[in-house]
Amino acid sequence: DAGITQSPRHKVTETGTPVTLRCHQTENHRYMYWYRQDPGHGLRLIHYSYGVKDTDKGEVSDGYSVSRSKTEDFLLTLESATSSQTSVYFCAIRARGGNTEAFFGQGTRLTVV
Amino acid sequence: KQEVTQIPAALSVPEGENLVLNCSFTDSAIYNLQWFRQDPGKGLTSLLLIQSSQREQTSGRLNASLDKSSGRSTLYIAASQPGDSATYLCAVWRNRDDKIIFGKGTRLHILP
Numbered sequence: 293d294a295g296i297t298q299s300p301r302h303k304v305t306e307t308g309t310p311v312t313l314r315c316h317q318t319e320n321h322r323y324m325y326w327y328r329q330d331p332g333h334g335l336r337l338i339h340y341s342y343g344v345k346d347t348d349k350g351e352v353s354d355g356y357s358v359s360r361s362k363t364e365d366f367l368l369t370l371e372s373a374t375s376s377q378t379s380v381y382f383c384a385i386r387a388r389g390g391n392t393e394a395f396f397g398q399g400t401r402l403t404v405v
Numbered sequence: 406k407q408e409v410t411q412i413p414a415a416l417s418v419p420e421g422e423n424l425v426l427n428c429s430f431t432d433s434a435i436y437n438l439q440w441f442r443q444d445p446g447k448g449l450t451s452l453l454l455i456q457s458s459q460r461e462q463t464s465g466r467l468n469a470s471l472d473k474s475s476g477r478s479t480l481y482i483a484a485s486q487p488g489d490s491a492t493y494l495c496a497v498w499r500n501r502d503d504k505i506i507f508g509k510g511t512r513l514h515i516l517p
Contacts, residue, residue, distance in 0.1 A: 323503060334509035335494070342503060350504065382448065384505065391456045394439060394496065394505055396449040 295319050298383050298397040305404055311370040313400050315383030317363075322388040324366040326350075326358065328379040329399075335382065341366055373404045407432045407499055411508035419516045420487060426480040426511045428495035433473045436503075440469050440480050441494040443510070449494065453480070485515045 295318030305311050315324060325340040327350075337350030339358040347358050355377060357369045370377055383397040408431045418424055428438070437456050441449040453462045455471040455478065462469050468481040478495060492512045498505040 325505060327507075332509075335496075335507040337504060337506070340504065348502070384449075386503075386505075391437060391454075393451050393454045394498075395451060396441075398448040 296383060296385055296395060296397040298381075298400050300400060301398065302401045303403070305373050305402070307374060307404055308372050311373050311402065311404075313368045313381055313383075313402070315366045315368070315385075315397060317366075317385045319385060319387070319395075320363055321385040322363075323386040324360065325384040325386075325394070326356075326366065326368045327382045327384065328352065328377075329382060330379050338368065338381075370402075373402075375404050378402060378404045407435075407497065407504075407506045409495060409497055409506050409508035411493075411495060411511050413511060414509065415512040415514075417514040417516060418485060420485060422485050423481065423483050424485055424513075426482070426493050426513070428478040428480070428508055430476045430478075430497050430506075432499065433476055434500045435473065435497045436500055438469075438471050438478050438495060438497050440467075440478075441496065443492045443494060452493075487515045487517050489513060490515045 297316045299314045326338040327335045329335050336352045341347045341360040359367045381400045384394045386394045410429045412427045439454045440452040443449050453469040455462050466483040471478045492510045494510045496507045
């Protein structure tokens with residue numbers, strides 16, 4: 293398996309609290325992505341990064357922020373969690389270049405109550 | 406906006422049959438197309454990557470083709486087995502911004 297670790301793997305939090313999910317890679321890949329997966333919607337891109345401190349929005353970025361201060365870590369923050377953010381979150385990495393594969397972490401199941 | 410569609414959404418076939426899963430995309434300006442497998446409650450496992458200059462890739466019983474001009478890819482599974490039961494996802498990434506966009510997947514059930 294590609295060296296991707298997501299933490300925590302499971303989390304239950306209350307509405308209105310801040311939550312940070314972490315994606316850590318050991319591959320030194322340039323690109324990192326955060327997705328959420330929901331029934332009926334598939335995988336939707338939240339934010340992605342194309343380098344240290346270089347990030348951009350995906351299709352469902354409202355309510356989420358990201359940071360990448362080191363190549364190996366990409367953090368996803370829910371500033372004030374809502375029940376609509378209950379989901380499974382996946383991180384992906386990809387090396388630089390147009391012909392490189394994307395590899396995924398095992399996911400974080402987040403429940404907002 | 407790139408949209409990726411997978412048809413059918415679900416498929417049940419008897420063991421041993423050959424089958425085809427379809428993926429279509431609206432913007433042909435892509436780098437690559439990648440097929441994934443996802444088992445229930447698990448992450449995504451990469452199956453095949455087809456670069457934009459290629460027309461097909463093969464791995465064991467799997468063969469994936471890509472026709473950029475028509476915006477289509479197919480995943481062919483030969484001699485299906487119960488262990489092939491999973492959700493199959495296709496994803497494309499665009500030349501201009503490196504976003505990876507997914508279809509909603511095809512849920513495959515192979516009947517023993």
